[in-house]
Amino acid sequence: MREHNAIVDRLRIDYPAADGEWLFQKARLVNAALIAKIHTVEWTPALLNSPEGRFAMRGNFWGLLGEQYARAYGRLGTGEILSGIPGSPTDHHTAPYAMTEEFTAVYRMHSLLPDEFSFRGHRDGREIAKHDFAAVTGAGVRELYTKVPYEDVLYSLATSHPGALALHNYPQGLRRLHKKDDIFVDVASTDILRDRERGVPRYCAFRRRFGMSVPKSFAELTSNPDWQRDLAAVYKSVEQVDLLVGMHCETLPPGFGFSDTAFRIFILMASRRLKSDRFFTIDFRPEVYTPAGFAWVQDNSLRAVLERHVPQLRPHFANIRNVYFPWDK
């Protein structure tokens, strides 16, 4: 929201006579493209923290020639290999754009959420409040902000680590999520139920269809003997293991925040949500974004957004290579 307003202020300089609706929509377009860029070249490489991950995601956006070439000379031809997807021709790859069922299934990453949240002041690191999940979601949010300033909420979350996407790490708060009155939802069960009722293949079948190796036993799925026993107590054979459960058993590739199975789907969707959208392809140009808006997308990053809106937190992320990594306390 703060970034949106900053973009509006910038556009107003070049277009003083523009009406509010035009300014709103143009700023929204610019902000959406900046978010897509941040997601591609900052967020995803943080989750796939390896030279290959960084190379692949920067290649998605700027191509093999890279950011400096793109900034200096623009695109070289229309292909996405050399100059990246933004600005290349739109392609729906035979089907209209949609988030695929497979993507939804592998993105059930609720275990990233912790059970406890400690809120600390960014100046002295002293704890102001400590809350469980329920107190920081839904109706609890407004209450929280009456006690903890926005900068300190951001500082506290940015200096914390997310939960591992592994077995036995589901947030308790989501296993009994309060909806209203005496209605509670067990999101852990629902995650499994939804994949089953939607016909998403089980773990082994899912990987087989992707041409990936398939474990023949619980022992091949996980080297953890406790987990092998847990799985055997629930499933008759490894073929029955649900997709989400199987992914939570996997040993992750070095630097990866999620499984190789999830990665295969994720990387397709990451490219496609750019390639299928005209505003990231044929209409990613100054004539559509305005010259100032187009430059805004090129010149900014999440780091720049944070520097602009929470400059007092700068010492905490100044030395962090990627601002999605936990900040200095």
Ligand code: HEM
């Ligand atoms: C405040 C935190 C969160 C809450 C309260 C929450 C709650 C829920 C609920 C109630 C559902 C729907 C269950 C149903 O099908 O009936 C759901 C679905 C889902 N959640 Fe979360 N979630 C949270 C955070 C996250 C995070 C951090 C991720 C991923 C990084 C995530 C990914 C998903 C996905 C992919 C679905 C399935 C969506 C679909 O079926 O189309 N959620 N979540």
